[in-house]
Amino acid sequence: MNLSLIQKESPKPMVFVNRTLNLKKISSIGFDMDHTLIRYNSANFENLAHTVMLQKLVEVKDYPKSVLELKFDFERAIRGLVIDRKLGNVLKLSRHSAIRTAYHGTNAMDFRAQRKLYKSTYIDLSDPSYDTVDTTFSIAYAGLFMQLVEMKQNGIALPDFQIIAEDLNYVLDRGHRDGSIKNVVEKKISEFVIKDEECVRGLEKYVRHGKKLFVVTNSDYHYTRILLDYAINPFLKDHKHWSELFEFTITAAQKPSFFTEKRRFLKVNPEDGTMTNLNSKISPGIYQGGCATTFTNDLDLSPDEILYIGDHIYGDIVRLKKDCAWRTALVVEELEQEVEKLKSTREVTDQIDSLMEQKIPLEYEIDALISENIETDSKKNEKKIEELISKVKKIDEQLSPLIRERQSVFNPLWGEVMRVGIEESYFAHQVERFACVYMSKLSELLNMSPRTYFRSMKRPLAHDFQKIAPAADESLSH
Ligand SMILES: [Mg+2]
The missing domain is CATH 1.20.58.1160 (Methane Monooxygenase Hydroxylase; Chain G, domain 1)
Structure with missing residues (x-):
């Protein structure tokens, strides 16, 4: 049957396939929590992060109080952008890492200005002065960096661009660690977390098909419990509690190190969050830390029978694909x-x-x-x-x-997000290389049968568009 016909008749955007993936061959499915299992109201969450960062810049880093007046705009940054900390620019790259759009502060740079600053239009992303916006959790950071660069250009006494970027990283990290962000989310959870009953229906369907489900999150146990209690428990039918739905819940996993390094698992007591060393193979339960190698070996799984689904292109997908050989799915919420x-x-x-x-x-x-x-x-x-x-x-x-x-x-x-002009964006290129499939939200995948064979489509190559470029002789004859 013609695949394009199936797509045309289907009312949903569904799941987009880069590499063939047969769900019948998948025995275990792992989920990242934030922005994957848990859907956020991203504009509200990033607005909160923006406010917390500004307060801490003034309190901890002695920034002038006038920064508190900077307004948040969720549209100021998107995923996949690259931050040049040294020169104070934010860049959007093509699939070949060539600069296609650039802003200094909140002002667009024209091509001539770009060429003056960057000898080559191609960016070497291994240079440590570049940061990438890999997750929606970095949108506020990128937007605020642009605003602060703008303020500095307008004569307000602020540190060098590089220091501004370091300070922003510091206050964002501190805001996450000291509870300034999470305490607010916890108190007003309905403003920040979107309940998704369809997703929970799908998870239970996959369990009925014999799939083993697990969570690997960088969030700590306390926060994980609050979010999963809120978003999963109310919709469960075949299970009493999310800890039954997921055989393993691995918290504070420190991805991407979880996929690349050998670390010990600590067993978490779900009652009080206390931890004990684990001296045996892992068995169903709640953990902190650990690593993918021990997980795969202890459960006697072959890496290609595990599918891992996350939203962080680097932390969840790129390292995992390069080091671990698990199959991958990426949530790209912007696609909706x-x-x-x-x-x-x-x-x-x-x-x-x-x-x-x-x-x-x-x-x-x-x-x-x-x-x-x-x-x-x-x-x-x-x-x-x-x-x-x-x-x-x-x-x-x-x-x-x-x-x-x-x-x-x-x-x-x-x-x-996925294009620059007619070219693919650098972000789209990473998605294509490292995510076997991708979708706008987890329920798109879970709505599909757990027996689905996702086939990759024939991809057009440059010469497939031959009709656009007729031979010179032919065109001269008119
Ligand atoms: Mg995440």
């Missing part, structure tokens, strides 16, 4: 809106594509005519060239408003 926006802009996208199809052959034709002039040292094609240039100009005049119209639907500063 982006897929809708792609649908709503389909008409204008088609108009842009059709104008581009008219424009590209004209450009080839102009280049061929100019070449002929140069090679024959004549001006015989001059008139024709002028005519063609004016045709291209007319097409550009039609294209510009259409492109602007399309862009305005997506993030006003950065556009789509």
Whole structure:
């Protein structure tokens, strides 16, 4: 059957497949907690993180009180951006790590300014002065960095860009550790956590199919318990408590080290959170720390029968795929809106594509005519060239408003998460390389049968678009 037909008839965006994944072969499914099992109201959560960071910058790092007036805007940053701590810029890269959009403070940098600062447009992400926005938990950090750089540019006495970035990392980390963020979430949990009954239905369905479920989270036991009590317990039908649903709940796991290093598991007493050393193989229960190698070996599992689902492209997926060989699924919550926006802009996208199809052959034709002039040292094609240039100009005049119209639907500063112009974004490239499948939320996967065979689609290569670039001779003949 034609796969595109299935997609067209299905009302849901479903699960997107990079690499074939047969759920019948998967015996154990692991879940990250924050932004995977637990859905947040991300705008509210990041607004809280923004407020806490500002308070701590003033209290702990002696920043001027005027920073407290900086307003939060969830749209200021998106996932996949790169922060240049040294130069104070925020960048969006293409799949080849080339800079495609750049902001210094809250001002867009034009191509010339970018070229002046960066000798090569290609960024070496192994350079420690770059930070990446790998999770929605970094949106407030990236946005605030842009605002503080802007303030410094406007003459407010603030430290160097690099120190601003370090201070932000420090206050965000401290806000998470000292309870400034989590205590507020705990008190007003319904403002921050989205209950998802569909997700719990799906989890129990997978258990009925004999799948073993486990959690690996970097959050501590106390916070994990509060969130899972709130979001999972009320919807359970076949189980009394989330600790029965998940055979193993591994807290404070320190991912990505969990996937790459050998660490000991500590057994957590669920009553009071106290911990004891574990001197035997792990058995169902609640743990702290540990590592993927011991987990896989103690349970006598083959790495490829484990599927792990997370939202942190680096912490959950990239290291795991490189070091561990478990299968991977990524939650990209931005897709829920982006897929809708792609649908709503389909008409204008088609108009842009059709104008581009008219424009590209004209450009080839102009280049061929100019070449002929140069090679024959004549001006015989001059008139024709002028005519063609004016045709291209007319097409550009039609294209510009259409492109602007399309862009305005997506993030006003950065556009789509998965693309830069017509290229794939660096984030999309990582998703494609490291996530076997991806979806906007966990319930999209759990709605599918636990027997699903996810097949990857045929991916077009550059030469598949051959019709766009006709041979020069052919175009010259008109
Ligand atoms: Mg997470």
